[in-house]
Amino acid sequence: MNYRSPPPSAPKTCPYCESHVEFVLEKERPLKMSEREHRFFVAGQAADNREAYYSCPHCERGVVVTRRAERTFVFPHPPNLYAPKHTPDKIAERYASGAMNLRSSRWVSAPADFRAVLEMTFPGPEGRKRPSADKRIERAKAEGRLPSPLDEMAKVVFITGNNSLHNHPIEREHVETAKNYTKEILRFVYTLPCMKSQSKESPPPSP
Numbered sequence: 001m002n003y004r005s006p007p008p009s010a011p012k013t014c015p016y017c018e019s020h021v022e023f024v025l026e027k028e029r030p031l032k033m034s035e036r037e038h039r040f041f042v043a044g045q046a047a048d049n050r051e052a053y054y055s056c057p058h059c060e061r062g063v064v065v066t067r068r069a070e071r072t073f074v075f076p077h078p079p080n081l082y083a084p085k086h087t088p089d090k091i092a093e094r095y096a097s098g099a100m101n102l103r104s105s106r107w108v109s110a111p112a113d114f115r116a117v118l119e120m121t122f123p124g125p126e127g128r129k130r131p132s133a134d135k136r137i138e139r140a141k142a143e144g145r146l147p148s149p150l151d152e153m154a155k156v157v158f159i160t161g162n163n164s165l166h167n168h169p170i171e172r173e174h175v176e177t178a179k180n181y182t183k184e185i186l187r188f189v190y191t192l193p194c195m196k197s198q199s200k201e202s203p204p205p206s207p
Ligand SMILES: [Zn+2]
Pocket: 014, 015, 016, 017, 018, 019, 056, 057, 058, 059, 060, 061
């Protein structure tokens, strides 16, 4: 009996429509390799190299999953929807919404989401009329919560969000910049302090 390894498994989220779906296996076969590639694999490993074609039952588009030397590759790769570590849940959820809207080319919703993420991160004093985004960024900067150049990045995120809401033309690269800047700011505000406090708890060994 010939040993036949199972096809590489399907992703859990569709990279096109973002649905969490059970992908349909359309076809699978041994991975075709060039002679040069063959030289890198011992026979046992090569037998396990397979390629599978799946389709999304929701949007009917296809993904290719390849297993090569025990590693699995998905094409196209699903978007990274996760906010940096230690971002509070509510804010991380809004960030994921922005990332999903960006993926789906929703040029109004995505920048508005990233703007909202920063509004939630720097809410300003409560109970009074909230100061403008500019004032809140200045204040965070003065208090050392948002050093340069992150303050400039925050301004860009706010401006992109405003432009989208006022129907100014927005290009994909503007929205991608807003996403990347938002991510850097979240990393600084939420991830970095936790890394610092963890390293205080367990100091590195002295030389
Ligand atoms: Zn889909």
